[in-house]
Amino acid sequence: MATSSMHTFNPPVGVKSPYFQPLWLQQRQIRNFGLPFPLDSSYFPARTRRRPLLLKVSCQRRPGDVSVKYHRGSTNASVLECGETDNYTSQDNEFTCVMKFGGSSVASAERMREVAELICSFPEERPIIVLSAMGKTTNNLLLAGEKAVTCGASNVDGLKELDFIKNLHLRTVNELGVDSAIISRHLDELEQLLKGIAMMKELTPRTRDYLVSFGECMSTRIFAAYLNKIAVKARQYDAFDIGFITTDDFTNADILEATYPAVAKRLHDDWLNDPAIPIVTGFLGKGWRTCAVTTLGRGGSDLTATTLGKALGLREIQVWKDVDGVLTCDPNIYPGAEPVPFLTFDEAAELAYFGAQVLHPQSMRPAREANIPVRVKNSYNPMAPGTLITKDRDMSRAVLTSIVVKRNVTMLDIVSTRMLGQFGFLAKVFSIFEDLGISVDVVATSEVSISLTLDPSKLWSRELIQQELDHVVEELEKIAVVNLLQHRSIISLIGNVQRSSLILEKVFHVFRANGVNVQMISQGASKVIALGFRNLFSFSSFHFELGWD
Numbered sequence: 001m002a003t004s005s006m007h008t009f010n011p012p013v014g015v016k017s018p019y020f021q022p023l024w025l026q027q028r029q030i031r032n033f034g035l036p037f038p039l040d041s042s043y044f045p046a047r048t049r050r051r052p053l054l055l056k057v058s059c060q061r062r063p064g065d066v067s068v069k070y071h072r073g074s075t076n077a078s079v080l081e082c083g084e085t086d087n088y089t090s091q092d093n094e095f096t097c098v099m100k101f102g103g104s105s106v107a108s109a110e111r112m113r114e115v116a117e118l119i120c121s122f123p124e125e126r127p128i129i130v131l132s133a134m135g136k137t138t139n140n141l142l143l144a145g146e147k148a149v150t151c152g153a154s155n156v157d158g159l160k161e162l163d164f165i166k167n168l169h170l171r172t173v174n175e176l177g178v179d180s181a182i183i184s185r186h187l188d189e190l191e192q193l194l195k196g197i198a199m200m201k202e203l204t205p206r207t208r209d210y211l212v213s214f215g216e217c218m219s220t221r222i223f224a225a226y227l228n229k230i231a232v233k234a235r236q237y238d239a240f241d242i243g244f245i246t247t248d249d250f251t252n253a254d255i256l257e258a259t260y261p262a263v264a265k266r267l268h269d270d271w272l273n274d275p276a277i278p279i280v281t282g283f284l285g286k287g288w289r290t291c292a293v294t295t296l297g298r299g300g301s302d303l304t305a306t307t308l309g310k311a312l313g314l315r316e317i318q319v320w321k322d323v324d325g326v327l328t329c330d331p332n333i334y335p336g337a338e339p340v341p342f343l344t345f346d347e348a349a350e351l352a353y354f355g356a357q358v359l360h361p362q363s364m365r366p367a368r369e370a371n372i373p374v375r376v377k378n379s380y381n382p383m384a385p386g387t388l389i390t391k392d393r394d395m396s397r398a399v400l401t402s403i404v405v406k407r408n409v410t411m412l413d414i415v416s417t418r419m420l421g422q423f424g425f426l427a428k429v430f431s432i433f434e435d436l437g438i439s440v441d442v443v444a445t446s447e448v449s450i451s452l453t454l455d456p457s458k459l460w461s462r463e464l465i466q467q468e469l470d471h472v473v474e475e476l477e478k479i480a481v482v483n484l485l486q487h488r489s490i491i492s493l494i495g496n497v498q499r500s501s502l503i504l505e506k507v508f509h510v511f512r513a514n515g516v517n518v519q520m521i522s523q524g525a526s527k528v529i530a531l532g533f534r535n536l537f538s539f540s541s542f543h544f545e546l547g548w549d
């Protein structure tokens with residue numbers, strides 16, 4: 001255990017880090033790298049300037065026990081009861097930044113050690129740490145749950161995913177030299193839960209969320225125990241216990257406003273009573289009606305991080321990944337993709353929304369609302385400058401920033417059977433999608449026709465099955481001629497829309513050279529131009545041939 005004198009955030013005694021010395025010495029340089037001006041300049045609003053805006057929080061005396069008002073038909077809620085309140089002012093803010101580490105950053109004991117060293121190499125920071133589940137634990141939990149539905153209770157302990165999860169966590173605990181008792185209750189409960197699923201032969205969204213929560217609950221416990229072992233005082237928190245209040249949309253819940261004051265109060269009070277670095281579970285919340293564990297959608301730990309940043313009015317939100325920042329394209333599609341040094345919140349949100357896995361689509365919202373810079377960094381390569389996401393950036397030279405490619409998209413061409421100019425056609429079409437609960441992705445319209453895409457591969461929505469598609473077509477055919485086009489691709493171009501002609505010129509030049517015909521094009525008010533075409537094209541050559549500035 002940590003000594004009680006370790007109240008400040010100091011590097012661990014006796015820990016040798018490859019980054020330790022260099023980062024200590026070069027820290028200022030590293031953190032300025034990629035910035036157009038020194039960190040000390042007025043770029044980051046001085047804490048005194050920002051704080052009065054952000055840390056004026058109030059909530060009820062009992063942390064986590066906040067009443068919320070829910071508006072029917074809306075996912076927004078606001079704090080309903082003020083109760084007996086404690087008001088905090090800016091001076092109360094003990095923390096400086098959030099550091100979120102994704103699954104790849106904490107995939108093993110060795111990685112956890114490196115992350116601990118990385119955190120300690122910023123001794124002037126008082127961070128709040130957010131962790132995801134180790135490696136592919138979430139995927140394994142989901143797979144185990146799905147298999148449990150059909151495998152029978154007596155076969156649960158033979159599930160290879162359960163075995164993998166147990167081995168990974170016990171091995172990590174062992175290698176880090178911390179007490180395995182910190183996770184043994186979770187491992188037992190996990191097995192019981194899988195047996196329950198097997199007996200019920202059912203995996204509801206609510207149970208699914210509870211099931212995957214084991215991943216983050218264990219990774220944070222292990223990491224906090226390890227920090228304490230190396231004399232860096234840390235305290236583990238389950239987000240659902242400290243005021244992360246969400247809608248009850250299991251598997252894809254939204255953070256409610258009540259979260260901000262509740263979380264700020266809890267972390268603040270604990271720090272005052274007994275200072276320790278908070279290690280918070282990413283991805284998880286507590287449904288405000290059901291009080292059950294909810295999740296924020298795949299990749300939701302990014303959102304946990306930005307929510308904490310806003311709640312506490314921090315100077316910076318750091319999201320540490322396994323890539324050198326946000327890249328010009330998914331590196332799995334084009335390995336030569338390059339880091340994008342600067343992005344605006346809007347650009348990053350668009351990129352995520354259009355399917356770039358690197359950030360959770362909702363994660364930019366709290367950061368934008370509180371105007372807190374988000375830095376995307378590589379925990380495997382901390383010296384790389386990463387991507388800095390802020391409210392504004394110099395767009396004078398920006399043309400094309402990043403591209404997002406989605407394959408196997410379903411496209412629908414819908415042509416009205418009525419006369420030209422018939423009003424209500426669009427409304428009718430979209431009401432069919434609404435009734436069937438299917439989300440539409442990209443849309444292009446003319447007076448009598450609509451082309452749109454349905455994205456079956458969207459990570460945060462359910463899979464569309466053929467039956468559903470047939471049903472949509474059947475409904476639409478009552479008012480239109482429908483052409484269902486499958487196996488299409490969408491390229492979303494995130495760039496400076498002020499220079500859209502230049503972007504399109506470049507892109508169409510490459511398309512033409514490769515004999516690709518665009519079947520749909522859409523440019524809304526956003527920073528994105530979406531192009532749809534057949535699945536045939538080599539995206540690596542596309543990225544390469546674009547000739548990035």
Ligand SMILES: Nc1ncnc2c1ncn2[C@@H]1O[C@H](COP(=O)(O)OP(=O)(O)O)[C@@H](O)[C@H]1O
Nearest residue numbers: 102103104321322323326327329330356357358
């Ligand atoms: N434009 C992009 N820039 C960077 N990474 C991307 C992009 N598109 C997809 N990715 C993928 O996102 C991964 C990082 O996101 P994620 O897996 O959620 O990280 P973590 O689990 O560490 O939070 C990268 O390893 C990369 O494969």
Ligand SMILES: N[C@@H](CC(=O)OP(=O)(O)O)C(=O)O
Nearest residue numbers: 102103132138298299300301
């Ligand atoms: N573990 C969750 C939440 C998350 O954010 O993970 P990551 O940071 O590794 O993308 C998931 O896999 O979706």
